Amino acid sequence: MNNSIKKVVLAYSGGLDTSIIIPWLKENYDNCEVIAVSGDVGQEAELDGLEEKALKTGASKLYIENLQSEFVNEFIFPTLKAQAVYEGKYLLGTSFARPIIAKRIVEIALKEGADAICHGCTGKGNDQVRFELTIKAFAPEMKIIAPWRIWDIKSRDEEIDYAEAHNIPLKINRETNYSKDKNLWHLSHEGLDLEDPANEPQYSKEGFLEMGVAPEQAPDEAQYITLTFEKGIPVALDGETLDGVTLIKKLNKIGGKNGIGLADIVENRLVGMKSRGVYETPGGTILYAAHEMLETITLDKMTARAKQKIAIEYADLVYNGQWFTPLREAYSAFVDKTQETVTGEVKLKLYKGNIINAGITSPYTLYDEEVATFDEDEVYNQKDSEGFINLFGLPIKVKAKLDAKRG
Numbered sequence: 001m002n003n004s005i006k007k008v009v010l011a012y013s014g015g016l017d018t019s020i021i022i023p024w025l026k027e028n029y030d031n032c033e034v035i036a037v038s039g040d041v042g043q044e045a046e047l048d049g050l051e052e053k054a055l056k057t058g059a060s061k062l063y064i065e066n067l068q069s070e071f072v073n074e075f076i077f078p079t080l081k082a083q084a085v086y087e088g089k090y091l092l093g094t095s096f097a098r099p100i101i102a103k104r105i106v107e108i109a110l111k112e113g114a115d116a117i118c119h120g121c122t123g124k125g126n127d128q129v130r131f132e133l134t135i136k137a138f139a140p141e142m143k144i145i146a147p148w149r150i151w152d153i154k155s156r157d158e159e160i161d162y163a164e165a166h167n168i169p170l171k172i173n174r175e176t177n178y179s180k181d182k183n184l185w186h187l188s189h190e191g192l193d194l195e196d197p198a199n200e201p202q203y204s205k206e207g208f209l210e211m212g213v214a215p216e217q218a219p220d221e222a223q224y225i226t227l228t229f230e231k232g233i234p235v236a237l238d239g240e241t242l243d244g245v246t247l248i249k250k251l252n253k254i255g256g257k258n259g260i261g262l263a264d265i266v267e268n269r270l271v272g273m274k275s276r277g278v279y280e281t282p283g284g285t286i287l288y289a290a291h292e293m294l295e296t297i298t299l300d301k302m303t304a305r306a307k308q309k310i311a312i313e314y315a316d317l318v319y320n321g322q323w324f325t326p327l328r329e330a331y332s333a334f335v336d337k338t339q340e341t342v343t344g345e346v347k348l349k350l351y352k353g354n355i356i357n358a359g360i361t362s363p364y365t366l367y368d369e370e371v372a373t374f375d376e377d378e379v380y381n382q383k384d385s386e387g388f389i390n391l392f393g394l395p396i397k398v399k400a401k402l403d404a405k406r407g
Helices: 016-028 050-056 068-081 097-112 127-138 156-165 244-257 282-298 301-319 326-341 384-392 394-405
Strands: 007-011 033-040 061-066 116-118 143-145 179-182 187-190 223-230 233-237 262-268 274-280 344-351 354-361
Touching: 007 016, 007 097, 016 033, 016 156, 033 097, 050 061, 061 097, 068 097, 068 233, 068 244, 068 282, 068 301, 068 326, 097 116, 097 127, 223 244, 223 282, 233 244, 233 282, 244 282, 282 301, 282 344, 282 354, 301 326, 384 394
Parallel strands: 007 033, 007 116, 033 061, 116 143
Antiparallel strands: 179 187, 187 274, 223 233, 223 344, 262 274, 344 354
């Protein structure tokens, strides 16, 4: 028991981990005050009844902070503009949600004069790093309590045992006890049958998918949509100007209905192990596809290549919880410069999990039909390519001739 801890601010979701942490903290820290904080990044129904639950299990109060607009404009859109994707598939839904929540928790902890901040992340996962790096960035002296690293509980089954013994209501049971994380951008599924990569995800099973349907269950007729971008940021859907939160919510419904945005990934966690997860990111997948298509006509080759290289580094920084770092900010500054001409419209055809290009336009397009045409033109002298090829191929020719001399 640590008697120096009188007040703890807890990152609270109302899920299995944080539900049992409140009584555990009070048992192990001399009945300390526990203030719960939940960051609303679009969990929707998961926030229902949260205050009553937090207070009943021992919290003195609950903050529910609406972070959706900030989440979209300051975290999602910068990452989208960078085209940052972790290991080719993961659109970073949990990764960039943690820093914004942790930052707000720090602000409340400082305002409340808390002695410590507590989170429910496991010692195996990435989220512990994302939370704690953010805490270190804004409150470097704050004590951090991570129960999973110190308590005797070893599994989610034992967590359920603890909850039942303390009369803590849960929305899950042992049979459907997937570890999930939901926000405006995505929903992740881990655990149970998914822990074996040999098992096919049960997309068509009722209750598994929450944001959409399996591709084979999507409509037999394609749906067309048009997205408008200004400087790399999506601003309108089918001609209707929308704020970022509303736009993503609408795209989630459209993409989900058409079976778009399912990703089955075995990823490399920051702590070194491989982890298998299934992600639903319907709206985000549409936005990434449309943004990438628009960049094909608005970015020159050298800039596009440089941006692709940075996108890998950017994704690693986000995944590793290094959002509040000088390097991430520097990359974002570079990306913002590249986006000055990424303005225009992208028409998409959505069909059974597929996103098909149906037309791209931009006032800043670099595509010149007169230069690119296979028909007769007056602007390109095809004979010019002969000299270029001779110079471009000179090292190959010289090596071949010298190899031949050497036998």
